[in-house]
Amino acid sequence: MILQDFHQSSNKISAAAKKAYEAARASVAHLRPRTSKGFLLEVEREIREAEKSPDKHIILAEAKQISLLNWALVLPFFNAVKKVPADNLILQFSNLVQQLAVHDIDAAVTFLKRTPVALENLEDQQDLITWGKQGLRAFETAKDKKKMWKAVKAYFIEASDANCRYPLDRWSFFLEQAIRIAAVSVDATEGFIQHGNRVCLLLNEDETIRWIDKGLEGCGSEQELINYFNGTSLKSVEASDCLVSGVPLKNKRNTLSMICEALLGQPVKLRSNSVLLGCKGFNGGAATDGHNIFLPDMAPSFGLFKLMALHQTMLLQRHPYTDLNGKILTDPTQIHLDADKRLIRQLPGLLHEINKYSADHHIDQHPEKLGRTGPVPKPWWGDILPDLMKETDETITAIKEKAAEKYENIPPELLESLLTSMLAGGEREQNALWKLLGEMLDDIDFDSPDPEELQESVKTFFYKEWDRKLCDYKLEWCQVRQRIAREDPNDFITRINDRLRGIILLIRKQFMKLKPEMFRKYRAQPTGDALDIDALVEALVDMRSGAPMSENVYIRRDKRIRDVSVFFLVDLSGSTDEVFNGRRVIDVQKEAMAIMAEALEALGDPYAIYGFSSEGRFRVDMFNVKDFNEPYDEKAQYRLGNLQPLGLTRMGTVVRHATYKLEEVSSTIKILIILTDGRPYDMEYGNLEYAISDTKKAIQEARSKNIHPFIITSDKKGSDYLQMISPQTECVILPKVELLPTLLPALYRRLTG
Amino acid sequence: MQNIHSKTTSPKNLNGIAIEDYHITTEPFYVSTGNEISLFESAYRLKMPVLLKGPTGCGKTRFLEHMAWKLSRPLVTIACHEDLTASDLVGRYLLRDNETVWQDGPLSLAVKHGAICYLDEAVEARKDTTVVIHPLTDNRRILPQEKRGLLLEAHPDFLLVMSYNPGYQSVMKDLKHSTRQRFLAIDFTYPPSKEEQAIVMEEGQVDENTAERLVKLGEMVRNLRQQGLEEGISTRLLVYAGRLISDGVLPKEACQAAVTRAMTDDMELQEAITEIIAGIF
Ligand SMILES: Nc1ncnc2c1ncn2[C@@H]1O[C@H](COP(=O)(O)OP(=O)(O)OP(=O)(O)O)[C@@H](O)[C@H]1O
């Protein structure tokens, strides 16, 4: 029928058209009539259209050639060739198709189907040919040509995409690498072309080659290879991170977050982006969930890190993203460009750096050579993860609503900051987050009674804790319960006074001497507040008798006030129960405190004494023996006598609470003395390193607040970790515990004398 | 010991200065940032002592100079410090030519002549010193000169003004409530960006663009207050940076000197601020 029709009107069409049609018909001879009928109808329409083209001869001739290869190429060819401009290109173009078809029909069809898109996105028409040739070369170079088809197909799609990240010459390099991967896995090669190459965004060519080597060597199974080369396995991102020569995130995180905070006006959390593995759209670049910023563990330079962090800062809390006119943008390239624009408006000085990095990465340098229209993505742009942002927003809202019901008395800001902390820590699943929150906020059963049961007056305080793995604080992490030590009468102090009367008297006397007069009057001074009548009379007498009159007739009063406050922390961990030379550590510590209290009473320096013990981060107990404003009376002495070994040692939190208490005191010199018997250790307080780095941070915080911390330990193995916590001068390791009572006052005198 | 408005002088020859010398004759440049001017004028009419609260370098002193000029009152400024005694404020006997001569302290001078007396950073003075102002700040309005056995009655135009910086937390507790609650408080903060820009332009003698950048820098560094900066960067420092720039120093170097190093010794913080400066200029 069709054939009939065609021939009836055939007088109106050229011989070339007829030939083309015949060829097409022959190509489908093996198909079922119904299929071929539809096909030929289409072909006919295309031929008629082609007849109108000035290039009709060449188009029809080439169509005929292509029909001889495979019928599946015919219609895509007609479709594509309409867009291909000058006749000289058509011939080249058609040749390419035919050569590709020899290797793989699928790849050739993809090439044809993507041609219109490629022509739109490539800068120069000639690039169309380069684009195709690169694909062809991949086939030609590969040993096992069959294994390349998926990769080349993917290449035609990716490289012609409007959001493609690379210029064509970069693709040529990737294809060369793909050949190496293809030798082991076809699917891995495809994944590499589709996504995995983006993991190498910050790598130069040599580094990329090494990254591929690592993958080829290190992956056993097919699945492993696929995950490595499509950039979704941890191994693959880590491998890329350690190849980037440059700056590690952890060294620069503080500085970077301060820069972001300055720009945004509120704290910004920076995290390693490895927690985003597996998120849709994540390809190893910088990214944000809308609340936290995730950066690669390594970047080639600090400057690039800075651009990444600042760029992501512009994307924070902007979901959906709107430009300055309030228009919603969804296209990633548009969003990135707009974010850069905003950034430069705020920090025009960055323009220089942006240009520099663009040049370093061979972007924008010779835009005419790159073969792309539109902007080429910059190395600091990273990935936009709209799904993650949406989910995060939803999760936060949902949990906040739920929490508002359950934990009414917890302020929403605190809740939000807890939540962002947990999200930054990598947990994203709503139920898991809810559970974590519950663990933080719910009461859990513990061995030690709840303070409410004790009917004591308990004050609670929340403190942050340093996590050395995160390189960041976990906010509101630990709860201090400030309790009052038991006040049951006991004869602890009386016994000590009886036994150590001599020593106490001696130490009191020594300390008395340290006590300054509140004001010292200086007589016969050249200046002062008041006249020194005695000196004046003398001076007048001198003058009358002819001698020159002295000017030294004033009284000056100078303030010489001793302005020292000291806070004592006494370790009540279970281990203080241990006996050395017949005496328990706890008893020696208490005795030392009793003597010290006497000495300080004599001297008059304000002081506070607290015992501490913990059982997990919500039960860091601090037992008040004596506060700064309380007298050292019978009650305080009973409390001291009642101190007993209890639980564990969460040193960082304890130091933070002491710091807080010392901050309330207005003395010029503030001292914090910690008596302990061992290393910091608590439930879920990590390993020794974790505990030590948190303690060290807490000590640094104290120091930055003008507090002089001082650790006295009776743990002989303590020297190693003490050195890590605090420089040698600020700690003492007791050769014998029994020395503590004599040593403590001596030390104090030396410290403040 | 005292730092008396733009005059450097020791207490001994204070008698040589007449109250006229404390008059401000040319209008001090001041950009208003709220209702502080009208509030102060009311306080002046009602003779209520005023407490100017605010961080350092945000324009408290300048404001008072402006008000003194506006109300045509002399302004006696006393910078308070730990060793300031009551005699330094009230006066003392001096010895001259065989005789003891009484010399009024700056406070007495202000009380007698109806000046505005400004106790700058009043918290720095010891408590036993600050109590001498108590009888001046209630309706008695008298100043006892105990050593002379005299009671000075305040001139009807006399007004007492103190400044204090709530930034230093521990010191804050040292301002006794019995002192504090005698004053009406006016809050000062860093001026809003438009105003601050005008100030930096005028005082720092820089063009609008440079002023805008400096103010932007100020805002961004103030965002870092949580990060261990005790206080935000003051308008004063921004003005300094402006002056350096107008004197030909490169903007980045000027900001390094006036901002980065002036604000902190912390290496990371310095690095961050340096990057912010590089971003702005
Ligand atoms: N509102 C303002 N109008 C004009 N200049 C201002 C203003 N605010 C600040 N300045 C500028 O800032 C400088 C510092 O201000 P000023 O000396 O008044 O600060 P202050 O609040 O008294 O600080 P401090 O508490 O350290 O004494 C002034 O010299 C002036 O250049």
Ligand SMILES: [Mg+2]
């Ligand atoms: Mg001032």
